[in-house]
Amino acid sequence: MNLLDSLFGTQYFGFIASAYGVTFVVLMSMxxxxxxxxxxxxxxxxxxxxxxxxRKRPHG
Amino acid sequence: xxxxxxxxxxxxxSDLANPTKFLGLVRVVLPFLAALxxxxxxxxxxxxxxxxxxxxxxxxxRIMFVHVPSVWMAMGTYMVMVSGALGVLVWRHPLADVxxxxxxxxxxxxxxxxxxxGSIWGRPMWGTWWVWDARLTSFLVLFIIYLGLIALWRSIExxxxxxxxxxxxxxxxxxxxxxxxxxxxxxxxLHQPASVLRAxxxxxxxxxxxxxxxxxxxxxxxxxxxxLMAMRNEVWRRQIRTAQRKLAHPSRAAS
Numbered sequence: 001m002n003l004l005d006s007l008f009g010t011q012y013f014g015f016i017a018s019a020y021g022v023t024f025v026v027l028m029s030m031x032x033x034x035x036x037x038x039x040x041x042x043x044x045x046x047x048x049x050x051x052x053x054x055r056k057r058p059h060g
Numbered sequence: 061x062x063x064x065x066x067x068x069x070x071x072x073x074s075d076l077a078n079p080t081k082f083l084g085l086v087r088v089v090l091p092f093l094a095a096l097x098x099x100x101x102x103x104x105x106x107x108x109x110x111x112x113x114x115x116x117x118x119x120x121x122r123i124m125f126v127h128v129p130s131v132w133m134a135m136g137t138y139m140v141m142v143s144g145a146l147g148v149l150v151w152r153h154p155l156a157d158v159x160x161x162x163x164x165x166x167x168x169x170x171x172x173x174x175x176x177x178g179s180i181w182g183r184p185m186w187g188t189w190w191v192w193d194a195r196l197t198s199f200l201v202l203f204i205i206y207l208g209l210i211a212l213w214r215s216i217e218x219x220x221x222x223x224x225x226x227x228x229x230x231x232x233x234x235x236x237x238x239x240x241x242x243x244x245x246x247x248x249x250l251h252q253p254a255s256v257l258r259a260x261x262x263x264x265x266x267x268x269x270x271x272x273x274x275x276x277x278x279x280x281x282x283x284x285x286x287x288l289m290a291m292r293n294e295v296w297r298r299q300i301r302t303a304q305r306k307l308a309h310p311s312r313a314a315s
Binding site for chain 2: 011012015016018019020022023026027029030031033034035037038041042044045048
């Protein structure tokens, strides 16, 4: 409780914790969303490459 | 090297108009940007939770360190979309629509955060969660504009037409940005006037200003990281779409 008290205090604990909590959730959701889409697209491109639908680029 | 990677041979800024070269640059820059974002957030959070209590607001002043950067990024992201819209309409830059389109969900998220944290901060300080004053209302309008633009981009099938329509809408919506900024000067509002980005310099005491600027930098770096990743995702989506169309209509692709 001492750590929580030093971070958020007791009088406005709910307000400060809620503000940081909602910030954490929204920012993490943005990060997860971008990473999930990235994985989906990367996998799809790799499958298309394997199927010969796209030509591999030369090294360099 | 697979098709999801590319060679980062960038000789001039105009080379970035080439999506392949852009992808190469993203591949090189992203790890450093992500690491810098994490470090800046760690420093900013440590600074935010070690500030003294404000003489009026007490410990709730700590909400400022997530509320104000969210608001800055909500408006800053819209300006990124404005530059993207100009790129579409004036210079027909290949990545301009990609930049504007992928910024919209990020801007909507920052605007939601600004509204949510502002409301949470307002309850103990103003005694109310919400009031229909000019600053709060114009900021809510920004959120609605973001949602409308996301819907617009998704609802038009033809990418070129969607890009033009969205670009025009973005430029019309830009009228709201100075209204948000100066609403506290033009109207009587419950919201306080600007205390950092104002003529005459910041009015905040240094012990609050430096954590705020550090968190602002962290939010900016996070936006840049996520925006580059989202832009790369969008370029890949368009590559997939093109390949699928070629597969569906091989004769058109050959011609």
